[in-house]
Amino acid sequence: MNNGKISVRYAKALIMSAKEQKLLDPVRKDMELLLKTLRAVPELLQLLESPVVEPAQKLKVMNAIFSSKTEALTLSFIKLAITNNREEYLPGMARMYIDLYKQEKGIKQAFVTTAVPVEKEIRTAIINMIRKVFHIDIELNEKVDEHIIGGFILQVEDQLLDASVTGQINKIRKSLINKTYEKR
Template sequence: MLNRTTLARPYARAVFEVARDAGRLAEWSNSLSFAAAVASSPDIQQFSGDPRVGREQLLALIMDLGGDRFDESMANFLKVLMNYDRLELLPEIAAQYEFYRREAEARLKVQVSSAMPMSDEESDRLVERLKARFGRDIDLQVDVDESLIGGAVIRAGDQVIDGSVRGRLEQLGRQLAR
């Protein structure tokens, strides 16, 4: 059995290409994000597994919930997912779509785990430094993780920069163990 990422990739790629060609990357991003939240809700999951609820009924419910967020293209995309029993892949499709979008827009998602909350000024300085280092615009997400003791851990793509006190203590412990 293929994993969810592998199954979602062709759908995400196709949606990205349609959105890019139409010049509607942001609109599709919003639609997919909302559709993924709807599809992963327990109520929708319960309905999708109920044999008494047909695909048309489920699609109509999702379209009603989406309202004006979903245009005809999105409705057609949802129909395709339902026909192939892939509705549960929407969260993964949305995540992969965002990856393709960031690549096309030369943006990099950076996850920062900080021991203490960062001020807006600190966040802005960090964004500028990361922008200079990676040569791309930065989408910064900051979380607080008190277990770091001090400092921060920065995850940018496949790179990890560990400037935390906990990381330094672990490194010191490994060196002493040699």
């Protein structure tokens, strides 16, 4: 079976259970913790994917790591995935749960690119401005790219606002090139 389909099915089941138990937010945090842990400790993912390691041992390790930090529902979910030999799909399941959670809550993605890291106050101002203008809840993803020299590039859904120095230079360059062709 396609691993995307497996991840979607498990994530949908988890979000339905979390919704019933009013645990959408805590389980989202658990899924973020799971992803963060699997990225930070690649050996853990190798252990989960290993056909040599017994499921009971995998359960023991995951229980030791997550039992004090996550909801019982999350632990049951991890146990179910391991018991059904789907542990290698846990990262995909966690990502899919987070995506479904954002859909459920109406949270959209916004991306801001700046030449230097954004300070906390400016980040808050950007989020508030986006909420006011677009009337949506957002999750702001930041990227630093010193090639834009200064200013920022903001993308919300399918709209792009390029207020970077590089963007302004490119506009001027295009304008000059068009004027040169008009004179000839």
